[in-house]
Structure formats: C-alpha cells, structure tokens
Amino acid sequence: MGASHSAEAAIIDGKTIASTIRAEIKGEVDALRAKHGKVPGLAVVIVGDRKDSQTYVRMKRKACEEAGIESFHAELPASASEAEVLATVRKFNADARVHGILVQLPLPKGMNEERVLAEISLEKDVDGFHPENIGKLAMKGHEPLFAPCTPKGCVELLKRNGTVLSGKNAVVVGRSNIVGMPAAMLLMKEDCTVTVVHSKTRDPKRICREADVIVAACGSAEMVKKDWVKKGAVIIDVGTNSVDDKTKKAGYRLVGDVDFAEVKKVASAITPVPGGVGPMTIAMLLSNCLDSGKRAIAKA
Ligand SMILES: Nc1nc(=O)c2c([nH]1)NC[C@@H]1CN(c3ccc(C(=O)N[C@@H](CCC(=O)O)C(=O)O)cc3)C=[N+]21
Numbered sequence: 001m002g003a004s005h006s007a008e009a010a011i012i013d014g015k016t017i018a019s020t021i022r023a024e025i026k027g028e029v030d031a032l033r034a035k036h037g038k039v040p041g042l043a044v045v046i047v048g049d050r051k052d053s054q055t056y057v058r059m060k061r062k063a064c065e066e067a068g069i070e071s072f073h074a075e076l077p078a079s080a081s082e083a084e085v086l087a088t089v090r091k092f093n094a095d096a097r098v099h100g101i102l103v104q105l106p107l108p109k110g111m112n113e114e115r116v117l118a119e120i121s122l123e124k125d126v127d128g129f130h131p132e133n134i135g136k137l138a139m140k141g142h143e144p145l146f147a148p149c150t151p152k153g154c155v156e157l158l159k160r161n162g163t164v165l166s167g168k169n170a171v172v173v174g175r176s177n178i179v180g181m182p183a184a185m186l187l188m189k190e191d192c193t194v195t196v197v198h199s200k201t202r203d204p205k206r207i208c209r210e211a212d213v214i215v216a217a218c219g220s221a222e223m224v225k226k227d228w229v230k231k232g233a234v235i236i237d238v239g240t241n242s243v244d245d246k247t248k249k250a251g252y253r254l255v256g257d258v259d260f261a262e263v264k265k266v267a268s269a270i271t272p273v274p275g276g277v278g279p280m281t282i283a284m285l286l287s288n289c290l291d292s293g294k295r296a297i298a299k300a
Pocket residue numbers: 055056059102103104105106127149150240254273274275276277278279280281282
C-alpha cells in the first residue's frame with residue numbers, strides 16, 4: 001500500500017436500479033395477464049396546473065404504460081372544490097379495474113389534504129399515506145398494506161447497494177409525513193438505531209457525524225456538508241431542489257439536500273440527484289400497484 005489514498009464514494013445508480021425493478025414488475029404483470037386476463041390499474045388524480053406536478057404525473061403514467069399497468073387519469077382545475085376531489089376518489093374506489101389511487105400532492109391551498117387522502121380506500125392506498133397504513137408502519141408485529149414509495153425506495157437502494165442495516169446508526173434529516181417520518185420507521189424495521197434530525201434539533205452536524213447511514217430529506221439545497229459526514233458513511237439524498245441556472249435549457253437544475261461534490265470525497269456510497277431516489281419513487285409506486293393488483297385479482 002502506498003500513500004494513503006482514499007477513493008471517492010461509489011455512486012448508487014438509482015436510475016439503473018429502478019429500471020431493473022421496472023423490468024421485474026413488467027414480467028409479473030405479463031404473468032398476471034397470461035393467467036387471469038387482467039392487469040393492475042393505477043388512477044392518478046391531479047388538481048390544478050403546477051408544472052412540477054404535471055411532470056411527475058407524466059413520468060408515472062409513462063412508467064405504468066411501459067410495465068403494462070393500466071393507467072387512469074382525472075385532472076381537475078385548481079378551482080375545483082374539495083367535494084369534487086372527494087367524489088373523484090370515491091369513483092376510483094368503486095372501480096374494480098383500479099387497484100391503486102394516487103392523489104398528486106400538494107393539493108391547492110385551502111383543500112384539506114388529510115381528508116382527501118383518508119378517503120382513498122385502504123386497499124388502494126399505493127402511496128401508503130393512509131393513517132392506518134402509517135400506523136401499522138409504526139407498530140411492531142404489524143405490516144402496512146403499502147409502505148410510502150420514497151422511503152421504501154431509499155431502503156431498497158441501500159439493500160441493493162449491499163449495505164448491511166442491522167445495528168447501524170441511521171440518521172434521517174427531516175420529519176415530513178411523506179418521507180422523513182416513514183423513512184425512520186422503515187429503517188427501524190431494518191433494525192437500525194434511528195435518530196431524526198429536524199429544524200429544532202441542536203447541533204445536527206454532531207448527530208449526523210455519528211451516522212453510518214444518512215437519509216437526507218429536509219428539502220433544503222445542499223444542507224448536508226462534508227463535515228457532517230463520517231468517513232465511509234452511506235448517503236441517500238432525497239432532495240429535489242431546483243436552483244436557477246441560466247446555462248440549462250430549462251433555466252434551472254436539480255440539486256439534492258446533500259453537498260454532493262464534497263460529500264462524495266468522504267462517503268463510501270452516495271445517490272446522485274437526479275438519478276438516485278427520484279426514479280426509485282416511481283419504481284416503488286409500480287411495485288405497490290402490482291402488489292395491490294395481485295391481491296385483488298387473486299380474490300376475484
Ligand atoms: N401523492 C404523491 N405521491 C408522490 O409520490 C409524490 C407526490 N404526491 N408529489 C410530489 C412528489 C415528488 N415525487 C417525485 C417522483 C419522481 C421523481 C423523479 O423521478 N425525479 C428524477 C428527475 C426528474 C426531473 O428531471 O425533474 C430524478 O430524481 O432523477 C421526483 C419526485 C413524487 N411525489
């Protein structure tokens with residue numbers, strides 16, 4: 001061995017891993033079609049005309065199509081009433097061809113997201129946001145019907161990277177209902193020792209420095225710095241922050257919640273943004289739809 005030379009982190013290629021998973025799902029959808037003449041169906045409800053929401057929804061529909069999952073679509077104007085959104089959800093609850101319902105978040109201001117999400121029937125809650133699914137995620141000896149897609153994608157990336165989780169210190173940065181909190185629950189189910197760092201945490205850097213695994217989901221561009229990270233730690237970056245960049249055609253570029261260029265010098269493995277967790281979120285949505293479709297089609 002010569003002079004101490006530390007290699008840069010391995011890049012965990014979420015895009016490639018997600019496309020492998022999507023191909024596996026397609027195989028199972030083909031098998032369902034051959035055996036039962038039925039395929040899983042996903043309904044996406046979008047309210048309003050946010051550009052980012054429309055992009056995500058387009059990606060989800062395309063992913064469904066490629067996997068052979070039937071996709072249904074309801075688009076309501078931003079001026080729609082909550083009652084109209086609830087009625088749309090109920091329509092899909094009653095439609096036997098639909099095995100998963102996703103209401104794209106965020107909903108327009110003034111709409112009660114909790115009430116809308118709670119209307120989705122438990123068996124079709126492929127986002128895993130229903131309070132009963134979240135509750136079961138938090139309980140030992142219980143399994144939710146569906147785990148939320150982004151946190152599930154994070155754990156799947158760690159597993160497919162070969163990261164052993166049992167007994168490891170995992171720090172989750174952020175405590176949102178859709179990522180941070182359920183990610184903490186899932187990592188606990190993997191026997192990690194989990195700490196959640198949030199906006200009121202004193203000295204988050206000191207806590208992150210103890211982590212073997214960091215899941216960064218604080219929604220703040222490049223907040224996790226090199227001196228927050230222990231040498232050899234594995235970093236999962238959930239952030240998708242757009243920052244102005246006039247050199248890009250779109251006028252912006254995506255950056256994560258981690259200072260990628262610096263952190264990769266000390267981490268052993270790290271997910272990029274884009275091309276990390278994002279594509280896995282969609283792959284896990286298809287996986288949840290497939291599970292739901294299998295359950296319903298086997299029963300019919
Ligand atoms: N009910 C609901 N369920 C969701 O799962 C949900 C939602 N609402 N609202 C918005 C967030 C965001 N989200 C993403 C999905 C894919 C990428 C993704 O594939 N991103 C690409 C880049 C895409 C680009 O270039 O813009 C990547 O990271 O490589 C990102 C973000 C799902 N969400």
